[in-house]
Amino acid sequence: MKKILLCFAIIIIGTFSLTSCKKQKLYLLNWNEYLNGSLVQKFQKKFNCKIEAIPSESNEDMYTVINNGQYPIDVAIPSDYMIEKLYNENKLNKLDFSKMPNYKADMFDDNLTILRNSYFEDNESYAIPYFWGTIGIMYNARTSGLEDIILQNGWDVFFNEDLINKNEVKIGMYNNPRDAIAVAELYLDYSLNTIKEDELEKVRELLVKQNQTFDVKYASDDLKAWVAQGVNLDFAMVYSGDFFDQLYILEEEGLDNYINIYIPEKTNIYFDGMVIPKTSKNTDLAYEFLNFMLDTDNIVENVEYVGYCPCTKAAIAALKEDEYYSQIIETYDAFYPGNAINGGELYHDLGDSIYVKLADIYRSGTIAK
Amino acid sequence: MITIAIIILFIYLVKKKASLVKDKTITKINTKVWPKIFKIICIGIAIILIYMPIVVILLQSINGSKNNGIFTEFSLKWYGGLISPDTFLTGNDIQAANDLQKAIGNTFLITILSTLISTILGILFALGINALPKKQRQKMILLNNVPIVNADIVTAITLMIVFMMVFSVFDWQLGFVSVLISHVFFSIPYVVLSVLPKLSEIDDNLYDAAVDLGCSPIKAIFKAILPAIKSGIIMGMLLAFTMSIDDFTITFFNGGRLLPNVSMIVYLRKGKALSPSVYAYNTILTFGILFVLLGYNIYIYMKGKKKKTKKQLGGK
Amino acid sequence: MNKFKHLSIPYLIWMIVLVLIPILILIVMAFQETHGIKIFDAKFTFNNFQVLQRKDILQSLWLSFLYSAIATFCCLLIAYPVAYIIARAHFKNRFLVLTLLILPMWSNTLLRTKAIASLFMEGNIITSMLEKIGLFVKGLNIYEKPVAVIIGMVAMYLPFMILPIYTVLEKIDKSLYDASDDLGADRFKTFWKVTFPISLKGVTTGIILVFLPCATGFGVAEGLGEYRLIGTYIQQQFSKDATYGVGSLIAIVILLVITIALFVVAKVDKEGETLL
Numbered sequence: 033m034k035k036i037l038l039c040f041a042i043i044i045i046g047t048f049s050l051t052s053c054k055k056q057k058l059y060l061l062n063w064n065e066y067l068n069g070s071l072v073q074k075f076q077k078k079f080n081c082k083i084e085a086i087p088s089e090s091n092e093d094m095y096t097v098i099n100n101g102q103y104p105i106d107v108a109i110p111s112d113y114m115i116e117k118l119y120n121e122n123k124l125n126k127l128d129f130s131k132m133p134n135y136k137a138d139m140f141d142d143n144l145t146i147l148r149n150s151y152f153e154d155n156e157s158y159a160i161p162y163f164w165g166t167i168g169i170m171y172n173a174r175t176s177g178l179e180d181i182i183l184q185n186g187w188d189v190f191f192n193e194d195l196i197n198k199n200e201v202k203i204g205m206y207n208n209p210r211d212a213i214a215v216a217e218l219y220l221d222y223s224l225n226t227i228k229e230d231e232l233e234k235v236r237e238l239l240v241k242q243n244q245t246f247d248v249k250y251a252s253d254d255l256k257a258w259v260a261q262g263v264n265l266d267f268a269m270v271y272s273g274d275f276f277d278q279l280y281i282l283e284e285e286g287l288d289n290y291i292n293i294y295i296p297e298k299t300n301i302y303f304d305g306m307v308i309p310k311t312s313k314n315t316d317l318a319y320e321f322l323n324f325m326l327d328t329d330n331i332v333e334n335v336e337y338v339g340y341c342p343c344t345k346a347a348i349a350a351l352k353e354d355e356y357y358s359q360i361i362e363t364y365d366a367f368y369p370g371n372a373i374n375g376g377e378l379y380h381d382l383g384d385s386i387y388v389k390l391a392d393i394y395r396s397g398t399i400a401k
Numbered sequence: 402m403i404t405i406a407i408i409i410l411f412i413y414l415v416k417k418k419a420s421l422v423k424d425k426t427i428t429k430i431n432t433k434v435w436p437k438i439f440k441i442i443c444i445g446i447a448i449i450l451i452y453m454p455i456v457v458i459l460l461q462s463i464n465g466s467k468n469n470g471i472f473t474e475f476s477l478k479w480y481g482g483l484i485s486p487d488t489f490l491t492g493n494d495i496q497a498a499n500d501l502q503k504a505i506g507n508t509f510l511i512t513i514l515s516t517l518i519s520t521i522l523g524i525l526f527a528l529g530i531n532a533l534p535k536k537q538r539q540k541m542i543l544l545n546n547v548p549i550v551n552a553d554i555v556t557a558i559t560l561m562i563v564f565m566m567v568f569s570v571f572d573w574q575l576g577f578v579s580v581l582i583s584h585v586f587f588s589i590p591y592v593v594l595s596v597l598p599k600l601s602e603i604d605d606n607l608y609d610a611a612v613d614l615g616c617s618p619i620k621a622i623f624k625a626i627l628p629a630i631k632s633g634i635i636m637g638m639l640l641a642f643t644m645s646i647d648d649f650t651i652t653f654f655n656g657g658r659l660l661p662n663v664s665m666i667v668y669l670r671k672g673k674a675l676s677p678s679v680y681a682y683n684t685i686l687t688f689g690i691l692f693v694l695l696g697y698n699i700y701i702y703m704k705g706k707k708k709k710t711k712k713q714l715g716g717k
Numbered sequence: 718m719n720k721f722k723h724l725s726i727p728y729l730i731w732m733i734v735l736v737l738i739p740i741l742i743l744i745v746m747a748f749q750e751t752h753g754i755k756i757f758d759a760k761f762t763f764n765n766f767q768v769l770q771r772k773d774i775l776q777s778l779w780l781s782f783l784y785s786a787i788a789t790f791c792c793l794l795i796a797y798p799v800a801y802i803i804a805r806a807h808f809k810n811r812f813l814v815l816t817l818l819i820l821p822m823w824s825n826t827l828l829r830t831k832a833i834a835s836l837f838m839e840g841n842i843i844t845s846m847l848e849k850i851g852l853f854v855k856g857l858n859i860y861e862k863p864v865a866v867i868i869g870m871v872a873m874y875l876p877f878m879i880l881p882i883y884t885v886l887e888k889i890d891k892s893l894y895d896a897s898d899d900l901g902a903d904r905f906k907t908f909w910k911v912t913f914p915i916s917l918k919g920v921t922t923g924i925i926l927v928f929l930p931c932a933t934g935f936g937v938a939e940g941l942g943e944y945r946l947i948g949t950y951i952q953q954q955f956s957k958d959a960t961y962g963v964g965s966l967i968a969i970v971i972l973l974v975i976t977i978a979l980f981v982v983a984k985v986d987k988e989g990e991t992l993l
Contacts, residue, residue: 064670069496086658087669092957102565102575103659202839207944249861250942261470263840263855281467284492337493387958395773398945401861443798447879450795450872451821457832458824460842470835472845529724541725543983544732550925550979552933554951555968559739561955566742586735589728608720618720643822649936654955667827668936679828687824691816698813 056081058317061094061108063087063304066163068337075324081317089252090208098123098309105311106318111304113210115159116152116381118307124158125308131319134326135160139344143370147301151378159305160322161343163273166302166369166376167214168295170259170275171267175201178266179292186296187219189267191238193245204258204268207250209387209394210379212239214300215269224300225380232393239397250398260291271302272366273340280339293366301369301376303343341368455687462680467494469677482678483685490676497676501666505682508662511652512645515584520638522585523592528626530593531600542597545590556587557654564655575656583655584645591644592637599633600626740972746965765962774950774967781947784863784938785931788870789878792927793920795871796878800919801912803879804886814883818876826873830940833872837865837941861942869941870931877930878923885919886912921985925978933971947971 056079060067064087072083086103088094091114098105098118110118118124129135140148140161148155169189173179181195189195190203205212214224216235226232242248249265251258253274258264260278275293282289306325308318324330331347335357342348348368351357365371382390461469465476481489483505486498530541548556564579603626611621627634649664657665663682666675751759768774803814821829835841837860844856859865889912897907931937935948947967954964 069499084659087661087665089669090957096956096958097658100565101569102656104574247858250944257468257470258838260468261838261840263844264470264838278468285466285473287466287471287473337496392773395945399773399776439798440802443795443802447795447799447875450868450875451818453836454829454832454872455821455824457836457842458828460846461832464842469842470838470840470845472842472849525724526728528721529726529728532721533725539983541729543979544729544736546979546982547732547736550929550982551975552929552948552971554933554935554948555972555975558951558955558964558968559743560735562739562742563735586731639819643819646823647826649827650934650952664825664827667825667831679825683824683828687820690823691820694813694816694820 056314056317058083058314058321059086059103059106060084060321061086061088061097061103061105063109064089066109066304066338068334070337071324071330071334074330075321078324079317079320083321098311101311103311104313105309106314107306107312107321108309109162109304109306111302111379112151113379113381115155115305115307118309119152119155119158120381123310125310125312125315127157127160127308127322128319129157131316132323132326134323139326139346141343141345141348141370143373144303144343146373147303147376147378152380159307160326162304162306162325163338163340164301164303164343164369165272165340166295166366166372167211167269167300168272168275168293168366169267170256170270170278170291170293172259172262172265172290173292174262174290175266182267182294186294187215187298190215190269191219191242198246201266202247202249202264204249204251204255204265206255206269207252209390211269211300212250212394212397213390214379216242218296218298218300221298224377225382227382227386232389236393236396239393240400243397243400248401262290272369273338275366276339276360276364293364295366295372296375297372298375299372299377301372301378303378455684458680459684459688461677462684464677467677469680479676479678479681480685482676483681486678494676497670498678501663501676501678501682504661504663504666507660508646508664511580511584511660511662512642515581515588515645516638516641518581519585519588519641520592520634523589523637523641524596524627524630524634526589527593527596527600528622531597542594545593548587548590549594553648553650557583557651560586560651561654574659576659577656579656580652580660583651584648587648587651588641588645591640592634595637595640596630596633599630603629743965743968743972746962747969749962751961759962762962765966768963768966769970774947777945777947777950778970780945781932784866784870784943784946785928788867788874788931789924789928791867791871792875792878793924796875796882796923797916797920800879800882800886804883804889818879822876827936827940829873830869830937833869834860834865834941837862837868863943866938866941866943869937873937874927874931877926881922881926882916882919885916889915918985921981925982929975929978932974 058081060083062085067085072085075081076083084103086097086105088097091110094108094110095114095117097103098108115124137156138145144161144164148161169182169186171178171182178196178201182189185192185195190205205215213235216238217224217226217231220231220234220238222231222235249255249258255265255268256270256274256278259266259268259270260282270293272293272295275291278291279289282291306322308315308322312318325334326344328344328346328350331342331344332350332354335342335347335351342351352361361367369376460472462479463475463477464472465474465478466472478489482494482498483502486495486502490498530538530545533541560579560583564575564583568575568579607625607629608621611625612618616624647664648662649668652660652662652665653668661669663679667679746759747765748761748763749759750762750764836843837857839856839858841856844854847854893911894907897911902910932946933948935946935952938944938946939949951964951967951971954960954967
């Protein structure tokens with residue numbers, strides 16, 4: 033018995049000591065497929081540390097992880113409205129720009145700067161933009177007549193049964209309440225941040241009617257693959273970056289390129305920003321990481337993996353020099369979100385009670401099927 | 402195709418065995434056609450339902466495209482990506498495959514460790530429970546059943562609560578330890594349950610006799626008790642392994658983000674970062690082992706037949 | 718072997734620490750308004766109970782019940798004959814049967830769910846392969862529909878129904894059949910009077926093992942496009958909305974159902990023989 037117990041003690045002590053490695057650790061809370069692995073290697077080598085990547089699937093999930101302190105997050109990359117929420121709840125460290133030599137106040141794209149100036153006060157000193165994008169309609173150009181209808185009517189195609197054959201066309205919507213409701217708000221010409229009761233009721237009615245009329249499928253990352261598959265969906269709302277993701281896959285595999293994206297004039301613009309939450313224990317290393325990710329070469333390297341539009345002027349200029357990306361930028365307006373600056377609106381933090389309401393509205397829509 | 406092959410093999414084996422044993426009821430069944438058809442339909446439906454998704458995964462694993470809805474060409478590159486991503490894959494696929502390799506490593510590390518630990522602990526606990534008086538024993542079995550019957554999500558949350566309270570006191574982070582403990586936690590009951598019936602079958606005096614004959618207590622357990630409950634232990638290990646290798650919910654809530662296993666990767670990575678090599682991994686895990694086991698069984702069967710014929714020859 | 722009695726004490730402590738105490742904490746949290754686990758400085762409240770009156774939660778509970786009841790029934794319908802056939806076929810290689818049933822469980826549940834989900838889309842790997850040969854077939858378009866969810870659940874949990882029934886049927890003494898036969902009973906009567914009553918033990922266990930994960934799990938239903946079940950809701954409370962109080966409350970509602978199930982198991986199967 034004693035020997036067995038001893039063995040156990042050794043195993044348990046061994047595992048404990050294994051977990052407490054000596055290297056410095058940077059806890060990075062990030063979306064999946066949102067950071068080039070080669071950059072991770074480079075950073076780890078340069079600063080002799082280990083990046084512990086904590087994958088996340090939604091902004092709300094990131095909030096929970098930061099909020100309940102399960103992991104000592106050093107750097108997180110949430111989207112705009114979640115940054116605002118974290119800021120409102122006083123969960124972010126104010127950034128010390130003197131620790132980031134690569135940072136210059138005017139280094140970001142002009143259009144992005146305009147957007148950020150209109151955002152919550154002082155957001156520049158809490159977050160550093162990482163990537164940005166818009167919401168658009170990704171469609172299968174082989175479906176006859178669909179392309180013209182989408183180009184002419186924009187968001188109307190999601191709701192207007194006169195435009196499309198409701199028995200044949202299959203529609204994809206994001207399965208998170210905020211984005212699904214955004215489409216209805218864009219169609220109804222409301223603000224994306226509306227909290228007016230009557231407007232939200234109209235949105236609810238619209239979503240219910242949409243679900244009763246059309247064949248609507250709800251999913252998250254599957255949407256883009258289903259449109260690209262060719263049969264499963266005819267068009268869907270996607271983040272512009274998701275479209276390029278599929279585009280690269282189709283091109284890489286040498287398949288016919290029959291998918292396209294259209295960004296209507298009125299749309300949602302989002303940016304994801306790097307923040308240092310107050311849970312951070314290794315703040316110096318976190319600043320090193322932020323600084324590292326502001327280097328133009330690193331940004332370009334990251335774009336090659338992620339495929340979204342970078343935020344700094346220098347990186348965009350570098351992409352325009354690149355043979356492949358200059359072609360992409362020329363062909364697809366959607367790549368550069370600055371093109372949608374006139375009709376684009378950022379999400380704001382609306383407060384928990386509104387989120388519950390949005391979830392409820394979304395739900396009554398999906399139930400109506 | 403493979404489903405059909407399996408069905409045929411299965412039915413063949415069933416029939417072969419059945420025809421070997423000349424039992425009254427069996428001959429009765431064989432004389433009628435309808436029961437036979439009913440039999441085939443039932444087993445067919447079950448096998449199709451159970452094996453259909455696995456066959457789809459097999460097809461996806463030999464597909465050249467990353468979009469698993471489009472079949473472009475036959476390709477084994479995802480299998481190659483499991484072994485050496487750098488030589489068989491290109492571009493961003495390499496990173497995804499590397500991450501998958503790590504996840505597979507994590508899965509097996511956790512699964513094997515937790516299976517071993519929970520088997521040892523489970524045997525000891527089962528010995529303890531078996532020695533209790535009847536009333537207490539039934540109460541312990543009731544308690545033992547809690548993690549089996551309990552919803553995964555509730556188990557996950559309750560474990561998370563404990564870990565967060567204890568770990569915050571000592572300033573530890575969720576991670577390897579918490580994942581391992583939670584896996585051991587939900588594996589032990591299966592081992593206990595499969596060992597207990599075997600323990601109750603063996604003679605109470607077996608252990609005492611061994612000790613009287615000069616064995617040390619540990620030796621007595623190893624020499625007298627363990628051989629008698631071997632089949633229960635194997636069953637328990639198999640179940641513990643099965644539960645642990647496939648777990649998602651409990652890992653997710655208890656520190657699995659720092660130690661993602663295959664299920665976590667599948668759940669969290671829906672886009673390009675999920676390497677199709679995962680289909681290859683899954684196919685190897687199921688069909689590989691399936692064919693090894695079938696082969697082994699056929700081998701044993703043939704061997705048994707040979708022996709029989711030899712004996713018959715010898716008899717003559 | 719009474720010497721081993723003390724070995725059950727660490728197990729008791731282990732179970733109390735990891736099962737009973739957290740359940741108590743869960744109950745405390747149901748009365749608190751908390752974002753995160755801070756049971757000592759959270760506000761006491763009854764507000765969480767309003768959730769139980771909300772229409773969507775009630776609908777979630779009802780849907781979860783309905784789906785899993787139908788799925789369990791279908792499982793039983795398929796599993797019983799299969800278990801019966803295997804058990805009576807004098808198919809002695811128990812190990813092979815078990816591996817044939819257990820092995821599919823080694824393959825990842827989420828991947829299998831995704832595979833089934835893809836079969837329920839119009840375009841999938843199989844239609845795409847057929848297209849290569851020149852056959853243009855369209856798949857079923859039932860993704861997100863209740864039928865799809867139920868088929869998925871049945872496919873995932875069928876082994877959990879077959880195994881316990883098979884375990885019980887296999888243990889029935891073969892001489893019982895002969896006795897019944899000798900006494901002049903026909904096959905149907907033998908089944909109804911001898912086999913079926915004994916097998917009820919396994920059936921109960923099977924029903925519990927299928928019904929509970931169907932009703933409370935979220936991976937399978939989510940994979941098939943059904944996000945309205947109660948498992949998804951609890952998971953969201955804990956991982957997305959950070960409303961731990963509400964999540965705990967619903968978890969306790971589920972725990973009540975599970976407790977009933979536990980006592981049913983304890984009643985029919987005191988030694989837990991069929992719970993495998």
